[in-house]
Amino acid sequence: MKAGRLFETHFKFTVFTPMTLRALIFDVDGTLANTERDGHRPAFNAAFAEVGLSWHWDESFYGSLLDVAGGRERIRHYAERFDPATCEREDFEQLLSRVHEISTRNYQRLLSAGAIPLRGDIGRLVCDARTEGVRLAIASSSGRQNVVGLLRANLGPEADSWFDVIATGEIVAAKKPAPDLYLWVLKALDLPAHDCLAVEDSAHGLAASLAAGIPTVVTVSDYTSEEDFDGARMVLTQAQRFTFDQLQLWHASADLSNPVSKRAAS
Numbered sequence: 228m229k230a231g232r233l234f235e236t237h238f239k240f241t242v243f244t245p246m247t248l249r250a251l252i253f254d255v256d257g258t259l260a261n262t263e264r265d266g267h268r269p270a271f272n273a274a275f276a277e278v279g280l281s282w283h284w285d286e287s288f289y290g291s292l293l294d295v296a297g298g299r300e301r302i303r304h305y306a307e308r309f310d311p312a313t314c315e316r317e318d319f320e321q322l323l324s325r326v327h328e329i330s331t332r333n334y335q336r337l338l339s340a341g342a343i344p345l346r347g348d349i350g351r352l353v354c355d356a357r358t359e360g361v362r363l364a365i366a367s368s369s370g371r372q373n374v375v376g377l378l379r380a381n382l383g384p385e386a387d388s389w390f391d392v393i394a395t396g397e398i399v400a401a402k403k404p405a406p407d408l409y410l411w412v413l414k415a416l417d418l419p420a421h422d423c424l425a426v427e428d429s430a431h432g433l434a435a436s437l438a439a440g441i442p443t444v445v446t447v448s449d450y451t452s453e454e455d456f457d458g459a460r461m462v463l464t465q466a467q468r469f470t471f472d473q474l475q476l477w478h479a480s481a482d483l484s485n486p487v488s489k490r491a492a493s
Contacts, residue, residue, distance in 0.1 A: 248478045249422040250391075251356050252412055252441065255367035255374050257428035257448035259349050262369075262377065263293060264449050266343045270333035271302075274326045280313065290450040296368040296402035296431065299327050334373055338380040345381045346446070347468040353382065355471035357389060364392040366412050366425070366436075368402040371395040392416055404431040409439035424478040430454040442481040444474060 256262045268289045275282040282305065284292065295304045302323055306314040316322065337343055356363060367374050374395055378386040387393060392415040399407040413420055420440035427433050428448040436443040437458050445459040446469070456462045460477045463469055 246421050246479055246481060248361055248424055248475050250362040250364055250416055250418055250424075251474065252364045252366050252409065252423055252425045252436070254425070254427045254429075254432045255365060255377065256369050257451065258346070258426055258432075258446060260343050260345050260377060260381070261449055262343055262373075263289065266334050266337050267298065267330070270330040270337060271298075271326075273333045274329035277329055278322065278326055280310075280326070282310065293429070293450050294431070297396050298330065298370065299323060300402070302326055331370060331372060335376050338376045341380070343377065343380070345377075346448075346465075348470070350382060352469070352471050352474070353389070359471065361471075362416060362418075363390045364394070364412050364416060364423075365390055366394050366408045368396045368408070371397060403429075404434035404438070406435050406438035409436050409441055413439060413441075421481070424460075424474055426474075427459075430456060433459055442478055444469070444477055 253259055256267070260266070264286060268284055268286065272283055284305075292301050292305060295301045303314075306319070306323075313319065313322070353363065365374055371393065374393060375387045378390070382389075392412050394408050394412045394415070396402060398411055399405075401407045409425065413423065416423070421442070423441050425432075425436035425441045425443040427436055427443055427445050429445075429451045433443055433445055433456055442460050443458070444461045444463070445456045446463045446467070447454075447456075447465060449465070452464070460481055461469075
């Protein structure tokens, strides 16, 4: 090598750049409010009585039905498994539709009566996210009428307009744990999964959001405290409240190649 030749040494640096949180995507039932125990269950029971069915779902038994996502799907599942004679009625499809329609009406009445409040600091969290310019979205297997009713009853008559996207059970055929709802939301937001953070309460919901590539925080509800939340960024008990600043921190520290599940200290 000729004298005077400069030797260049190339160093490769790995720079950590925290991900930017651009959207929060909320599940609804069990996440925003204890809607299953306090809303859907009594609404279903009243509907059963109104159409002359002897069915009754108590709090404990209802928890066993939550593996089936969607109200109509849950009614059908129960009939097939526990009351096949009713399932075989010629008018079963009409009966199913009527029960679902009545239960939705009953649920709206409970909302109007203020019987289904939001959990913890959810209202404050939503407002803080809006103030910080973070977009809001919903990914719920519930019906749109029920979701919009819950938001308006607790946050104000225009609250549903605060959410850029409200994706509900009518939109996709495959409900959670399939990722379809979350994939639909990502497309509607026009954002990559890593720019979002999902807030869920169940293992099925977590499986759906993770399958869509979205970092996820879990806040357990009445019926999900014993479920497996492997892969969640953080798992909080019902008694633990969380802030928008905490969500930003958990999102910024997410390593999508190696998700971890942590339970927040009490």
